[in-house]
Amino acid sequence: MAERREQAAPDAVLTRIGQVVMLHHAGDREEARSRLLDLWAEIGQDGDPLHRCTLAHYLADTQDDPSDELAWDLRALSAAEELAEGRGGDPLSVRGFFPSLHLNLAADYVKLGRVTAARSHLRRARTTASDLSDDGYGDGVRAAIGRLESRLDGGGTPDGDPLGPPRPRPS
DSSP states (O other), X not given: OHHHHHHHSOOHHHHHHHHHXXXXXXXXXXXXXXXXXXXXXXHOTTSOHHHXXXXXXXXXXXXXXXXXXXXXXXXXXXXXHHHHTTXXXXXXXXXXXXXXXXXXXXXXHHHTTOHHHHHHHHHHHHHHGGGSOXXXXXXXXXXXXXXXXXXXXXXXXXXXXXXXXXXXXXX
């Protein structure tokens, strides 16, 4: 019985990550980045792979520089691969992470003007998309894969913007 309660107990680190993500979604990008970095320092490079994957994934979203975003997304992928190899959790539970992780990496590479790398990760996203559920999340990831594929195949965005390095963000 105690074991069952322990399994059902919420993961405190994931809860804390979720709270910071809500802060980010509310518009406080700088504070969210600071708090996520504090959590990263707390769990460390060798912490639980699920925590590192989740944290790195959300840290990528708070970055201003596309190279920094790429570095965090690569950390997320590396931690997910550890999980898939059975180090730190259920290998089957992580399969649904890969389409999104590869999609994010493809988008990072597009921002950096590295189209070949973007296409490679987009292929991986498409290949692993069969592991997604038929729900809102899965549908959203598949749609985003399709949009990025269209952008790469057309050489630009629907409004004609060329692919390549990102333009500076307006201040």
